Amino acid sequence: MSDDTNGRIALVTGANKGIGFEIAAQLEERGLTVLVGVRDAGRREEAVARLKDAHGVPLDVTDQESVDAAAALVAERFGRLDVLVNNAGISGPGTPPSACGTGELREVFDTNVLGVLRVTNAMLPLLRRSPAARIVNVSSGVGSLAHHTDPEHYMSALPAGAAYPASKTALNMLTVQYAKELRPEGILVNAAIPGACATDFTAHLGFDIPRTAAQGAAIAVRLATLPGDGGSGGAYDDDGPVPW
Template identity: 70%
Template sequence: MTEKTTALVTGANKGIGYEVAAGLAREGMTVLLGSRDRERGEEAAARLRAADGDVRPVVLDVTDPATIEAAAAALTRLDVLVNNAGISGTAWVPPSATSPRTVWEVFETNVIGVLMVTNAMLPLLRRSPAARIVNVSSGVGSLAHHTDPGHYMSGLPPMATYPVSKTALNSLTVQYAKELRKDGILVNAAAPGACATDFSKDLPYKITRTAADGAAIIIRLATLGPDGPTGGFYDDEGIVPW
């Protein structure tokens, strides 16, 4: 590994994570493209390497401690961590009809996975002169949106999986920001918005926003200067209410 600024993006073989990897590579970083599937990760990294810069595949399943530990052990430097990997669970099922197992599966990736990856990478991030952590959340994690009668999210069907996991991730982001402030590590949550990716293909409405559009706020938070914010929740327009 060179001494060039190094970033790790989880769940980056496609969608928003792929575009984040591309954008950080264009910023001149060495980008480690995390993917559960080795072949898909290698293919994605090769495409980005040909077009955008130094992108290297890393096998990393955020629910598998062995792959997380192996990825951390293989690194000598890390400056930016983007916790992008996430799953939606069963859509449009109300809490009263949701099984605890389904909730656990979503939290295992969207919250516990973030905790495991972040903790494994912290020794490296603490050695960085300007470490940044970005947790990819969602506007549906905003309690303010869901309880505001004037906001469209207050009319969405109730769910106990994805929105709840993103609210929990927002809280986890704040707690990491509190802990790591003294180390100079900036930790923020990003709301990329609904984008036309495989993740949103089952939504009952047309989405025109691209994965690259969604990646922009994540890249911005990953490249904050020393006076940048920490412990916040942001989208393209600025602060998202909790």
């Protein structure tokens, strides 16, 4: 992808607040037309109003009919899609594996993994119309098996949780598989690791986090605007590749 991003179309899911909104804002600053994919109409309209060149797209990533309707809307209004940022995600209650019910696991996976699959597959025909499409899945360092099994890494001492970490590990593998499939078509697929940021998503942790949502969004924006020789099938934070 060239440095000139003017005229490109980007869809960001879960873009009404936090890191998702900052991704949308930073892509807009780079000249992209941003589509704000949000389930709640009021929050969607509020986010669009805060941006300059944005359009709201009703989108519930857990509902196939909603996803299909969103793809039809993008096709009708814009004809193609250049960038897809799968940002929508939920954390769940953080129950340890021994106490986690299948319903809790299913709910988190439905958004964090199946939601990415639904949206990506629905948007692929539009992405294939782009000369240089990019897909960015917003993952987490919590999904890194290497982090959790390294005694020197702080994540190895975190309390055990079943749903969210497993969902992000699964998302990482899904990212790799999409990258393998789509690389011959020139579509680059990567996972962005924003790091812990001070958002509603982390408010329950009970301690101050100095990193802002805007800082966390930067890596997703970089991956969304990679040049043609950029990497595919990796997970990256601000410092570079993150081990699986």
